[in-house]
Amino acid sequence: MSQENILEIENLVMHFGGIKALNDVTFDIKRGSVSALIGPNGAGKTTVFNCLTGFYKATGGGIMLNAGEKPTSVIKVLGEKFKGSDLVSPAAFLERVKYKMFGGSHLVNRAGLARTFQNIRLFKEMSVVENLLVAQHMIVNRSMLAGILNTESYKKTEEEALQRAFYWLEVVHLTEFANRLAGELSYGQQRRLEIARAMCTNPEIICLDEPAAGLNPSETEALASMIRVLRDEHNTTVLLIEHDMGMVMNISDYIVVLDHGEVIAKGGPEDIKSNPKVIAAYLGAEEGEDVSL
Amino acid sequence: MSQETGINIASSIKDTIIAGLLALIVFGPVVGILLDGYGFETRFDDVAWIVAIVMAGRFAISVFVQTEAGKKFIYRQLIKEDGVTVTAPDYKSKMRYIIPIVIIIGLIAPFIASKYVLTVVILGLIYVLLGLGLNIVVGLAGLLDLGFVGFYAIGAYGLALGYEYLGLGFWSMLPLAAIMAGVAGAILGFPVLRMHGDYLAIVTLGFGEIIRLVLTNWTEFTHGPNGVSAPLPTLFGLEFKRRSRDGTPFHEFFGLSYDSAFKYIFIYLVLFLVVLAVLYVKHRLTRMPIGRAWEALREDEIACRSLGLNHVLVKLSAFTLGAATGGIAGVFFATYQGFVNPSSFTFFESALILAIVVLGGMGSTLGVVIAAFVLTVAPEMLREFADYRVLMFGILMVVMMIWKPRGLVRVTRKGFATRKGVVK
16 A cells, blocks of 8 residues: 555546547556646546546546555456456455445545535535535434434534534635525535535545636636645645646646546646646647647 | 406306306206216205305305405416525424424314224324325435335234244234334345436335235235234233233223224224324434435535435435335234235325325425325225215316425424634
8 A cells, every 4th residue: 555645546437339538548546745637628537537436437446545553456346347366355345245245435525535626516496505514424423313313412403513614614615605505606616515515525546526616817816726735734635627727827736637538747737747648638739740738 | 357346246146047058057066966876866955055156156266366365375376486595593383383282182082083984094194104104215314115015014014023933922022013114125225226216216116015025925924915914003011902811801900891993993092192202203204414414415416415314324324214104004014904914005105105205295294294194194084985986086186286386384494593713
């Protein structure tokens, strides 16, 4: 297990029927970094995200998440096919059965990876605070008896959950909207709330899918500083997909460029800016032609 | 709203006359002419009364809507403000005055009311239980369940067959039936809860029918369509029969003369307390992590999974708790009827329970209680129109969907006071 890399993606392959969305994608994300996944439309960025977060079951390859107490194989917790070797190893067989029955993307979150969505997925008919309380489901006291009898220990954990919720509301500047329905908020506020909700699950790495989409320049600036807060004050690794190149170059420590399901470049912002392959992929120029970002 | 402030009596009178004429056309032939053998007799005085009542009512409404209060009322009805609202953190519901009054009335009622009224109210309360159970599944967790009657049947037959084969009485079967129905819900739920919406509805519909068909056809065990008799509850071993095989019956123990109403009073009181307990549990559940998880799941399943909630277990818990409530209702139904047979558990019952939930408002506890009483007591009051019951349900549903698509009672969410954010 590598302590340096929080996420290790090896030879990730994803096929939808005959379409090869991802071909042999390999990259690592360093702990405590802000990394960006960029590429033209249809390059497979969101597919990578969905594989990482367990919403798609990758066709091949490996994803290791080195968070929490022990490393987690994202592919394994989604439930793998049975293999011949299971016949001789009952332990492996039982583990596979367990993940087949109870596995799923929720285990990826419990292992310490949170995400937001490209098209916002809030609980629209619940209040803003309740959205954040639902996110703390795994932290609070879920005992049915304690809740019905409203015991002291139950009240205490609920109060802690509320305090944590209000803490994150302050971070995303939504405290005054705490008792509004999530669906009533403006688009930019909803985006911020989604980040707060993901952070309420206490993740070690957060994956943001186009967080700046639909935001105006000043909101984007605020978002960038918020992402820095996540990294610097909460030791959270950030992985984002983004089209706003100004923001990406501004905040990223590390950039992975995808095109047609393959990694065409990875490195620091400066390297990427001057990489001819990246420029060609973005601008559709012939290789060797002189273009700049 | 119009600019005129005064009350226009002339237009009110015009409305009144039109309403009177319409009433005459509608009620004249229906009420005024009574067939008698080959001839008929006329009853103009009845018609006159009905028309007079309609006209007086129309005039009162017409004048009322022209007053300030009336205009405000109309305005409130016109604006579609039936979405979910969040209450202020310091909001205190008026229910805290109403609930103690209702409890006191509920506890006094059986000693005043006639036996017939009591049986109707018992039926109403049984449907309140069923509605609350299904409300967890459909209203909170958003899982369309068309076979809820299956769990009701499990509870009812659990009591009847448990008594016949194992000699278990009402009190031991009450928790056991809840557990049995809950387990049945879990067994049904586990394989099918990966499905969504329509598919789930079809599978649960099938489940409800399977239960009924098994009960009908497994004649050696369930006596098929002939049904099974179910035992009455006992008060610390005292039975509510005229004569008891073992021990003294209730009325002899207390030196009272036998009255068949005693058993209904007792069933009513037990049922009333159980309903109160279920209402309290339901109220707590909606404010607990599990209740929040159900509602979140209804809103967005994918987001729930991304937050670490195991969607299958969350759905399963809703299904199990809903089914257990249905099982409890079944036990009360069996003991109240004293007899169960499969014809009580048809698809129509499932549809009726679903109608209660939809009419009351998805997820609203108060709405379900009101709707359960409306839909069970109204048919009893309108016995003469029994043939048109389904038609009336249909009309009621259509009207509700147009007028208040989100149910009778608006769903409110609890607000939270702002506090200092702390993260550990």
